[in-house]
Amino acid sequence: xxxxKVDKIRAAAADLAKEANFVLRKDVLGALKSALLKxxxxxxxxxxxxxxxxxxxxxxxKLAICQDTGLPVVxxxxxxxxxxxxxxxxxxxxxxxALGYAQGSLRRSIVKDPLSRGGSGFSPAIIxxxxxxxxxxxxxxxxxxxxxxxxxxxxxxxxxxxxxxIKRFILETVAKAxxxxxxxxxxxxxxxGTQDYAAYLAKKALLNKVKSxxxxxxxxxxxxxxxxxxxxxxxxxxxxxxxxxxxxxxxLGVNILSYPTHIAGLPVAVxxxxxxxxxxxxxx
Amino acid sequence: MRHLKAGEEIxxxxxxxxxxxxxxxxxxxxxxxxxxLPIDLKGGxxxxxxxxxxxxxxxxxxxxPTTSSRMDGFTLPLLKLGLSAxxxxxxxxxxxxAAIRKYQAVYFVTYSGCGALLARQIKxxxxxxxxxxxxxxxxxxxxxxxxxxxxxxxxxxxxxxxFKEKGLECPDQMEEIMIN
Numbered sequence: 001x002x003x004x005k006v007d008k009i010r011a012a013a014a015d016l017a018k019e020a021n022f023v024l025r026k027d028v029l030g031a032l033k034s035a036l037l038k039x040x041x042x043x044x045x046x047x048x049x050x051x052x053x054x055x056x057x058x059x060x061x062k063l064a065i066c067q068d069t070g071l072p073v074v075x076x077x078x079x080x081x082x083x084x085x086x087x088x089x090x091x092x093x094x095x096x097x098a099l100g101y102a103q104g105s106l107r108r109s110i111v112k113d114p115l116s117r118g119g120s121g122f123s124p125a126i127i128x129x130x131x132x133x134x135x136x137x138x139x140x141x142x143x144x145x146x147x148x149x150x151x152x153x154x155x156x157x158x159x160x161x162x163x164x165x166i167k168r169f170i171l172e173t174v175a176k177a178x179x180x181x182x183x184x185x186x187x188x189x190x191x192x193g194t195q196d197y198a199a200y201l202a203k204k205a206l207l208n209k210v211k212s213x214x215x216x217x218x219x220x221x222x223x224x225x226x227x228x229x230x231x232x233x234x235x236x237x238x239x240x241x242x243x244x245x246x247x248x249x250x251x252l253g254v255n256i257l258s259y260p261t262h263i264a265g266l267p268v269a270v271x272x273x274x275x276x277x278x279x280x281x282x283x284x
Numbered sequence: 285m286r287h288l289k290a291g292e293e294i295x296x297x298x299x300x301x302x303x304x305x306x307x308x309x310x311x312x313x314x315x316x317x318x319x320x321l322p323i324d325l326k327g328g329x330x331x332x333x334x335x336x337x338x339x340x341x342x343x344x345x346x347x348x349p350t351t352s353s354r355m356d357g358f359t360l361p362l363l364k365l366g367l368s369a370x371x372x373x374x375x376x377x378x379x380x381x382a383a384i385r386k387y388q389a390v391y392f393v394t395y396s397g398c399g400a401l402l403a404r405q406i407k408x409x410x411x412x413x414x415x416x417x418x419x420x421x422x423x424x425x426x427x428x429x430x431x432x433x434x435x436x437x438x439x440x441x442x443x444x445x446x447f448k449e450k451g452l453e454c455p456d457q458m459e460e461i462m463i464n
Contacts, residue, residue: 047395050431054398064336064346067399067419105337105345108418117306120418147351147373147396179444180351180374182397243396244374245433245443276397 002079002135004284006087009137012282013096016141017072018104020280021064024055027209028186028277031252035184044247048184051242051275062104066276069106070143072097072125075204079134090127093139098123109146128200137284140207148185148274151177154199157266166191166268167231173270174235174251179244182274184252186210187231190269191224192259198267201257206273207281210253221258228254242275285368285390288434290441295429300331300371301412304350306420308358315361322413323422326366332373334419335409336399344409344425346399349373352391356380363387375444376436385440392432393443405430 029052036048058065074093084092101107101122108120132138153173157166170189177185190201211228231254241247252275261267288294301323303311314321332352336345352372356379359370363383370389373396384391395401408426415421435443 050395050398050401054395054401057404058346058400061400063339063342063400063403065400066397067334067336067346067348068350069336069346102337105339107334107336107345109334118416120420145397150351178375179393180353182373243393243433274397 001081001083003083003085004137005085006089006092008284009084009089009092009139010096010099012139012284013074013093013141014100014103016139016280016282017097017100017106017143018062020141020143020278021069021104021106022062023059023280024065025210025277025279028252028275029055031186031210032184032275035249035252039247039249041241041247043245044242044249047242047245048249064104064106065278066145066274067107068145068147069101069109070145070278071110071149072101073142073144073203074125074127075140075142075207076127076129077132077138078129079136080131081133081135082137084137093127094123094125097125097141128204138281139284140279140281142203142206142279144203145182145274145276148177148181148272151181152202152269152271154195154202154267154269156195157268159264159266161266163227166266167227167234169268170231170270171234171238173272175238175240177272178240181272182276183240183244184242184249184275185235186252186273186275186277187235187254188271188273189254189256190258190271191256191267192261193267194261195267197259198269199271201259202269202271205255205257206271206277207279208255208257210277211255224256224258228256286388286438288390288437290434290437290443292434294432294434296432297428297430298329298426300329300425300427300430302333302335302347302421302423302425303330304332304334304420305354306417307414307422308355308362310414312358312361315365321365323424325362327368328366329369329371330362330367331371331425333371335403335423336419338409342403344403344406347403347406348399349394349396352376352393359383363389371432375442381436381440381442384436385438388438390434390438391436393435394430394432402430
């Protein structure tokens with residue numbers, strides 16, 4: 001067993017909060033820059049330039065990329081040979097994130113009670129954990145903004161549903177998100193499992209690198225890889241464009257994660273991310 | 285404001301009030317119960333925004349627009365009292381668009397997801413009301429060269445409809461969803 005003190009977890013969580021919110025992911029920035037090269041519409045180009053410029057200012061001035069610093073969602077991979085000492089693992093993650101949000105002058109976006117609202121603060125986060133081999137703890141933080149989270153959807157398809165029906169649902173979800181959810185988007189899609197697991201996979205898929213149309217990084221499942229490519233092309237033909245004002249750049253990338261499911265069902269979840277797709281990773 | 289056309293881009297220098305979900309709810313409750321409002325809506329501009337905390341040495345933190353459609357249900361009473369413009373992101377409901385036309389107001393959008401960039405154009409921030417709402421409090425902002433795009437003009441023309449009418453391609457089944 002390897003012992004890991006909670007202090008280390010707390011410090012790592014605090015760093016993750018600042019890094020994810022100040023520094024736009026390299027793959028996202030790269031996808032925005034390659035979209036700018038391809039975009040012909042003058043206004044779309046202007047908006048894409050503003051988005052890229054915004055990321056540069058945020059990094060340089062240690063300012064939040066977006067004022068919606070999200071609901072922090074943590075994906076933890078806990079090595080089965082790691083033993084956390086000195087306190088609670090979940091507690092350390094919540095405390096560390098709240099500390100990082102405060103240090104980084106981020107936003108108090110979390111209301112304690114969803115019905116009575118009020119008293120907004122920096123915590124709690126949502127923590128998903130997975131037990132994995134090894135003696136390390138890997139924490140991935142995805143601060144999820146709610147302009148796009150509000151537009152995310154799930155549908156329980158019949159097991160006999162065609163791929164066309166599934167694609168149509170995904171395209172409709174994107175069209176409904178339209179200008180409200182800060183396009184260009186990145187799409188996380190979860191296919192299979194149960195209703196809750198598909199939604200989890202859709203969000204988790206956003207942690208994966210954004211694969212642009214020309215990307216050489218291929219999904220190992222050929223059918224999924226093909227679906228990702230087709231969806232990206234069809235979404236970019238919707239003409240929603242940056243800020244929903246038209247243009248070729250509606251989606252920067254489509255990331256699908258799939259899982260075995262039941263003979264009676266086919267859950268499909270679509271998690272929409274705005275262009276400010278933020279996440280950061282630390283291995284402890 | 286009245287001469288501005290949907291799709292037009294302008295730079296605004298002047299004053300704005302930030303207000304979003306909970307502040308809207310309170311303003312409309314105050315109107316309905318006949319209480320005095322903490323801001324003068326006549327000729328005023330509301331920016332749908334809730335900034336981050338203010339970092340040391342800065343005027344304001346990241347401060348971009350939030351989704352406007354969430355404020356649709358609270359907008360008519362504010363327009364009736366003379367609100368002249370709103371700034372946010374995304375589409376508005378047909379009711380709000382009709383009211384914008386009726387009261388000769390304007391709805392602008394600004395660069396969404398660009399709160400760090402927009403913060404540079406904010407020169408002063410003063411707390412006006414509802415401090416207990418944290419990021420949802422009402423602040424008066426003084427802005428300089430704040431970039432705006434007219435999304436709905438005083439004639440009720442919407443930029444979102446306009447780009448569709450330009451004949452830009454959009455699959456048939458999406459048409460209805462996109463306009464709604």
